[in-house]
Amino acid sequence: MGNLTFSQSINAYDLLITEIMSDPSPVVGLSEDEFIEIYNNSSAPIILSKTTIQIGSRLFIPDSFLLEPDSFIVFWDDKIPTLKNNGDSLKILHENKVIHRVDYTPSMHDSDFKRNGGWSIELIDFKKPCLINGNWNSSINSSGGSPGKPNDLEKELTAPQLELNSYCPKNDSQLSVVFNVPIESLESIYEYNLQFNKAIINIPKLDSGSIDSILITHAGTCYEAPFQEINLKYGLPLNPDSGNIVINEILFNPDENGHDFIEVLNASDKPLDLSKLSFCKRNENNLLESPFKLSYSPFLLLPNEYCVVCPDKKWLSNTFPKAINIIESSIPSMNNDAGKVVLLTHSAKIIDEVNYLENWHYSELTNNENVSLEKLNPTSLNISSNWSSASSSENYATPGYENSNFIALETTINYFKIANSIITPNADGYKDQLIIQYSLPNVHWTAKINVINYFGTTIHTIGGNMLLGKNGTIHWSGILQDKTIINPGIYALEIHAYNLKTQEKTQEKRTFYVNGTLK
Missing domain, CATH: 2.60.40 (Immunoglobulin-like)
Known part of the structure; x- marks a missing residue:
């Protein structure tokens, strides 16, 4: 082999790791040996002793062997450091440059059966060697692998977009x-x-x-x-505090092939790192269950930006084509009837919490499948009147962007104001509710709110003796006491407010219009 001392240049991907057997037991048809298969992807012979193979933090230098173009060599477990069953990083190095790298994991197998051992994983598309996701799978060879031979799975894949x-x-x-x-x-x-x-x-x-x-x-x-x-x-991310990030939209009843999702909004004035936060749910004893990190990589969310977390980005994008700002990550499973979703830090500080019910959906919807619940005003309370079904005009969900039912509340009002003077309670998720915003000079106020028609007759009472805070919102769905929907037309709210401590009184009348088809 003395004639193999000439120098050579080895470029990225001239050598490829093309097959890995990390768990050979139980034996399928090969010997009970770990192995790594390497392929010469260049147009010239390569002296392998000029390379170093790194497995995790351990190194080994192959013997002086001339690997011809379009040829394979297999390194068995008597030559290489142990391959971890739970995954590791493999690298081919030349003069401190990485020629090929593969971070293998058991999840590259296509089934639990093959993940159990005895089957190798193979590179599928040799023309996209840096691609990991979707480019490795279990061998389909009846022996459990094809060491030293062309991979049975080899084919050209559709190139994924660079994102x-x-x-x-x-x-x-x-x-x-x-x-x-x-x-x-x-x-x-x-x-x-x-x-x-x-x-x-x-x-x-x-x-x-x-x-x-x-x-x-x-x-x-x-x-x-x-x-x-x-x-x-x-910007430099700061530590999140309660209310800085809010749960802004949830989907808990997807189709049979679909997945739940949770959207969050940065409601603060500072950048925040979502990898510092987790979702979890509460059990029947109101105890927190296992946490699910929003992101395993640092993920910056700027003020007033949205982000949606879903286990299957492809399904979410196909089902809701306008979906953006997606993190593909596991989240707690959410029941269709009710549930408690918590957003918290790793030190268990609660940032936001939603205790949702299925009946928060618009009551006239006949099917809630693939219909999300949206928060009407992000900074208001997580109560039923501040959540509504997403609009049909947005395909019943707005993952990663502003909610279809978003209501921006005014900061300077005196006593009572109607935020949306026209409502259309027709189950399309758009302006289905009347929003009454209030700002009072002090606390201890109660209110009675009547809905009166064109003739001055009271046809409904929204609240008989509601105890109000200093600021807040009141929501009405347009459904009357007899469970029918209010007819189109011009109406007014007659508001009587009384302060239990100071005996102050105020009476106001606010007009609104119900849009729709006259019956």
């Missing part, structure tokens, strides 16, 4: 940007360091409370993938 997963300042001088696939190049005015699917960008020093931005004009991966330039706004 931004998340971003967040790592400190006051570095921005971490995470993509859905490994990144090979980036175009920005700032210096950066690439780490698999992450870019660490050196940014101008941030002050606490300031917001800056960076333009990324291009990003490239190991295959042709279109990329649209993005302008990322960022």
